Amino acid sequence: MIFIFVLILFLLTILIEIINFFIKFRIRFEIGTLLGIFLLIMYEIIIRSILIKTLAITNTFEALIFFSGVITLIILLYILLNLKKGIQNTLVFITTIVAFSIFAICLSPIAPQEIKMPLPALKSGWLVLHVSLTFIGEAFFAFAFASGIYYFLIKNEAQKEALERIINKSIIIGYPLFTSGALLFGAIWAYYAWGRFWGWDPKETFALITWLVYTIYLHLRLVSKTRKEITVIVQIIGFLLALFTFLGVNFLLSGLHSYR
Amino acid sequence: MKNISVFRVLKNFFKFLKSIKTGIVLLIILVIFSTIAGIIPQGMDIEFYKNNYPTLIFYIIILIRFNNYFESPVFFIISTLFIINLSLCSIPRFILNLKTKLIKGSDFIHIGLLVIIIGGIISIFTRVEDFRWFKIGERIDVGQGKFLEIEKIDLEKYENGKIKNYITQFYLYDSENKKIKEMILKVNYPVSINGINIYQNSYKIIDIVSLASDIGIKKIVNGDSISTNSGNKYTFLKFTDSKLYFKESERIMEFNIGNKIGEYVIENAKSIEMTGLKFVKDYGNISIIIGIILIFIGLILFYIKIIGVTRK
Numbered sequence: 001m002i003f004i005f006v007l008i009l010f011l012l013t014i015l016i017e018i019i020n021f022f023i024k025f026r027i028r029f030e031i032g033t034l035l036g037i038f039l040l041i042m043y044e045i046i047i048r049s050i051l052i053k054t055l056a057i058t059n060t061f062e063a064l065i066f067f068s069g070v071i072t073l074i075i076l077l078y079i080l081l082n083l084k085k086g087i088q089n090t091l092v093f094i095t096t097i098v099a100f101s102i103f104a105i106c107l108s109p110i111a112p113q114e115i116k117m118p119l120p121a122l123k124s125g126w127l128v129l130h131v132s133l134t135f136i137g138e139a140f141f142a143f144a145f146a147s148g149i150y151y152f153l154i155k156n157e158a159q160k161e162a163l164e165r166i167i168n169k170s171i172i173i174g175y176p177l178f179t180s181g182a183l184l185f186g187a188i189w190a191y192y193a194w195g196r197f198w199g200w201d202p203k204e205t206f207a208l209i210t211w212l213v214y215t216i217y218l219h220l221r222l223v224s225k226t227r228k229e230i231t232v233i234v235q236i237i238g239f240l241l242a243l244f245t246f247l248g249v250n251f252l253l254s255g256l257h258s259y260r
Numbered sequence: 261m262k263n264i265s266v267f268r269v270l271k272n273f274f275k276f277l278k279s280i281k282t283g284i285v286l287l288i289i290l291v292i293f294s295t296i297a298g299i300i301p302q303g304m305d306i307e308f309y310k311n312n313y314p315t316l317i318f319y320i321i322i323l324i325r326f327n328n329y330f331e332s333p334v335f336f337i338i339s340t341l342f343i344i345n346l347s348l349c350s351i352p353r354f355i356l357n358l359k360t361k362l363i364k365g366s367d368f369i370h371i372g373l374l375v376i377i378i379g380g381i382i383s384i385f386t387r388v389e390d391f392r393w394f395k396i397g398e399r400i401d402v403g404q405g406k407f408l409e410i411e412k413i414d415l416e417k418y419e420n421g422k423i424k425n426y427i428t429q430f431y432l433y434d435s436e437n438k439k440i441k442e443m444i445l446k447v448n449y450p451v452s453i454n455g456i457n458i459y460q461n462s463y464k465i466i467d468i469v470s471l472a473s474d475i476g477i478k479k480i481v482n483g484d485s486i487s488t489n490s491g492n493k494y495t496f497l498k499f500t501d502s503k504l505y506f507k508e509s510e511r512i513m514e515f516n517i518g519n520k521i522g523e524y525v526i527e528n529a530k531s532i533e534m535t536g537l538k539f540v541k542d543y544g545n546i547s548i549i550i551g552i553i554l555i556f557i558g559l560i561l562f563y564i565k566i567i568g569v570t571r572k
Contacts, residue, residue, distance in 0.1 A: 119423070191545075196542075209294050
């Protein structure tokens with residue numbers, strides 16, 4: 001039932017954002033709908049967490065709603081922090097589409113909604129840090145990705161500059177979170193669960209590749225001659241790889257991380 | 261004149277090796293090769309690649325060793341160049357920044373990464389790993405005359421019957437056979453004795469059947485087979501509800517204790533719990549832990565800097 005409400009709120013948000021392109025309201029109505037989405041998703045995660053007695057991000061469905069919820073929160077924060085400075089409506093719209101698409105996958109049969117008690121290896125505080133920080137980091141990457149898409153849709157140089165700054169800020173916030181979650185806490189959890197920090201499991205390999213791509217992005221920005229377009233493309237590739245690491249590896253490749 | 265040109269070449273080569281651009285190019289190569297290796301299943305038989313890939317791709321896989329990429333010379337060469345680049349970029353800057361007290365988060369991250377890589381290399385050469393099944397009462401030698409004795413094996417379950425945890429309880433004895441302490445091993449909670457980490461890895465129940473014949477007592481477990489004098493082969497499947505199930509050709513046959521199978525008499529049968537333990541000794545772990553801590557420090561400093569810049 002909750003998901004019907006979330007779905008309606010998402011559709012309502014998208015509708016409001018489309019109207020925003022044509023009519024300028026004094027009140028940003030999508031603040032209410034986005035807040036509603038976030039609170040409903042968090043309510044679902046809290047209820048599930050109480051039932052399974054650990055943070056409910058132990059299967060694809062829970063991870064998807066958590067991921068979608070965090071992206072929603074970032075959109076909300078972006079709107080609230082830029083109310084006076086001016087909000088890029090198209091950026092908000094594209095990011096909402098990204099959050100909605102991720103939420104829509106969780107309504108499909110590939111992500112069963114049933115509440116499952118976690119396997120022994122998944123009952124760990126390190127896993128909670130590993131998964132939650134990874135998705136929070138990736139949610140910032142999602143915002144950078146949406147900004148990157150918008151970057152290539154416009155021609156205005158000043159607007160492009162502003163978007164490039166947003167991309168950089170998002171990655172600078174997301175990168176340490178992703179590094180801590182995906183790689184460091186992941187390695188610590190693997191050490192306690194399986195007796196090794198690293199095993200070249202497909203998920204580990206692709207998480208490392210994603211991290212390396214964002215590392216390339218950060219270093220390319222240090223090289224003064226690098227064209228901005230290249231760095232924007234690199235981070236778009238980075239987010240697509242992050243999605244592949246999460247979904248592609250789960251369903252196409254087998255390994256220790258195939259928790260569906 | 262020649263000396264100067266050799267010096268120049270070396271100087272330029274050194275400059276090339278420590279350049280950030282070289283680092284970026286190496287990262288890009290690392291990403292491309294690792295992505296290909298990530299998609300191709302690792303460690304399969306050659307036949308698998310031959311049957312599943314076009315001939316040209318198959319030859320490329322074998323030539324570059326994409327079938328075992330993370331142990332291949334190509335991966336080793338790229339990684340070595342990357343480590344050299346990272347070392348030449350980071351170490352001098354770390355020392356300089358440490359002296360001038362201008363140390364940054366990125367310095368800690370780079371050094372932490374190097375320390376982890378060193379740990380990984382130590383691990384390759386020193387890691388010893390073993391997995392074994394044990395039943396209650398069995399003893400495990402842990403060196404220095406000390407040993408463990410398995411006291412209890414437990415399988416914790418949720419209300420719906422799904423597995424919650426595997427638990428092994430054991431006692432540590434000293435060389436004089438004196439109990440030192442009781443230890444409990446669970447998944448995610450390894451114990452360390454004499455530098456050996458012990459992990460709760462698995463659990464199973466096995467059925468043991470004692471079969472008596474003129475030759476003596478023969479003990480078999482699930483999956484074992486016996487051949488009778490008449491030439492029939494019986495494979496033991498399971499022991500449940502006081503019944504024993506064997507497979508003969510395609511038939512599933514049911515037996516009770518005391519029944520005969522050819523010249524064998526079933527004397528008794530029982531089910532016992534087995535705990536699967538993993539033993540790991542790895543001198544690289546300390547270095548990896550130090551590296552992880554250094555990267556965490558670096559990431560915290562990184563955020564402190566962002567907050568500082570944002571406030572300004």
